[in-house]
Amino acid sequence: MLEVNQLSKRFEGGRGVGELNFSMQRGEIVGFLGPNGAGKTTSMRLITGYLQPTKGQVLLDSISVHDQGRRVRSRIGYLPENPPLYHDMTVSGYLSFVASLRDVPARGQKVRISEMISRLGLNGRERQLVRSLSKGYKQRLGLAGAIIHKPDLLVLDEPTSGLDPNQILEIRELIRELGEQHTVLLSTHILPEVSTLCNRVLIINQGKLVLDGSPDSIGGRGDEPFKVVVELKGEESRIQSVFSAWEHASAEVLKDNPEAEVQGTVRLLLTGRSGEDFREPLFYQLSEAGIPVLEMKKENMSLEQIFQKLTTSEASAGLAPVDGKEAQDEENAGHLS
Numbered sequence: 001m002l003e004v005n006q007l008s009k010r011f012e013g014g015r016g017v018g019e020l021n022f023s024m025q026r027g028e029i030v031g032f033l034g035p036n037g038a039g040k041t042t043s044m045r046l047i048t049g050y051l052q053p054t055k056g057q058v059l060l061d062s063i064s065v066h067d068q069g070r071r072v073r074s075r076i077g078y079l080p081e082n083p084p085l086y087h088d089m090t091v092s093g094y095l096s097f098v099a100s101l102r103d104v105p106a107r108g109q110k111v112r113i114s115e116m117i118s119r120l121g122l123n124g125r126e127r128q129l130v131r132s133l134s135k136g137y138k139q140r141l142g143l144a145g146a147i148i149h150k151p152d153l154l155v156l157d158e159p160t161s162g163l164d165p166n167q168i169l170e171i172r173e174l175i176r177e178l179g180e181q182h183t184v185l186l187s188t189h190i191l192p193e194v195s196t197l198c199n200r201v202l203i204i205n206q207g208k209l210v211l212d213g214s215p216d217s218i219g220g221r222g223d224e225p226f227k228v229v230v231e232l233k234g235e236e237s238r239i240q241s242v243f244s245a246w247e248h249a250s251a252e253v254l255k256d257n258p259e260a261e262v263q264g265t266v267r268l269l270l271t272g273r274s275g276e277d278f279r280e281p282l283f284y285q286l287s288e289a290g291i292p293v294l295e296m297k298k299e300n301m302s303l304e305q306i307f308q309k310l311t312t313s314e315a316s317a318g319l320a321p322v323d324g325k326e327a328q329d330e331e332n333a334g335h336l337s
């Protein structure tokens with residue numbers, strides 16, 4: 001549905017975004033992550049046609065967002081980080097203003113506005129001035145304005161930023177619902193938000209895309225050693241001897257359970273080679289040695305760990321492709337040349 005090809009924007013000082021390549025299928029909710037200044041807002045403004053690229057193109061169902069602006073933009077809804085709300089308007093006044101701006105046919109406007117009001121939980125606030133709305137309700141109103149023209153693609157720039165925990169949950173729930181009818185690209189700093197809402201994650205760092213994958217698959221990236229944590233019953237010295245020369249993995253005793261000695265249990269972290277799942281030989285090794293297994297768990301890197309790894313100074317060095325998609329040219333990492 002959305003194709004982003006070689007999309008670049010160069011600002012003075014070499015900042016901006018460089019050669020972004022990714023596509024989105026209808027119905028996906030894609031999380032767009034990156035540290036401050038990585039290029040999320042710039043990318044979103046390029047994708048929505050609010051900013052002209054220095055190079056590259058954005059196609060919505062094969063139509064260029066930049067060449068056929070008005071025609072394509074009517075199919076995109078954009079909620080900027082600070083939605084431009086007019087504070088002296090009422091809630092319904094604002095929605096009717098946006099509806100006209102977005103070419104919602106005059107005949108259907110009233111119905112559409114009342115649909116938006118009930119869909120976004122703004123009932124009872126129709127005549128309230130925008131300036132007197134709480135931040136959470138302003139965000140709801142911004143979202144209502146972004147979808148009033150029934151866009152296919154919804155682009156949300158940090159939609160939960162500055163909200164309190166209850167408002168965050170409410171807006172997240174709304175986004176989840178919107179994701180049932182719209183394709184959503186969503187930038188955020190809140191990593192659990194991505195895990196709970198999105199079926200795909202893009203990570204951008206210093207203007208470059210450094211990861212593209214599903215939240216589940218990126219935890220088990222192919223370039224990481226295969227790791228398993230086991231909880232075993234028995235004496236530590238005997239358990240260690242079982243693994244002292246084991247061919248599949250090295251073992252390290254974890255001292256994270258103060259009750260372990262009293263319980264007569266040992267927790268081990270086993271680290272093997274990347275891509276080699278040794279759980280089956282592990283089972284036979286332990287059963288041969290007569291050591292009961294209380295728990296066995298494959299260790300995946302958390303999204304937080306991956307984010308940190310990809311966006312710190314050694315960012316993007318040695319990245320493996322995820323979900324068959326190559327991370328972008330590592331030589332280009334850093335500021336754009």
Ligand SMILES: Nc1ncnc2c1ncn2[C@@H]1O[C@H](COP(=O)(O)OP(=O)(O)OP(=O)(O)O)[C@@H](O)[C@H]1O
Pocket residue numbers: 011012015016017034035036037038039040041042043
């Ligand atoms: N209009 C502009 N003129 C010059 N430089 C700009 C402009 N807009 C953005 N930049 C620079 O481009 C880079 C990317 O900025 P951008 O706002 O896209 O990052 P971001 O990932 O959205 O950051 P944040 O999470 O802090 O909102 C930054 O280095 C920023 O200073």
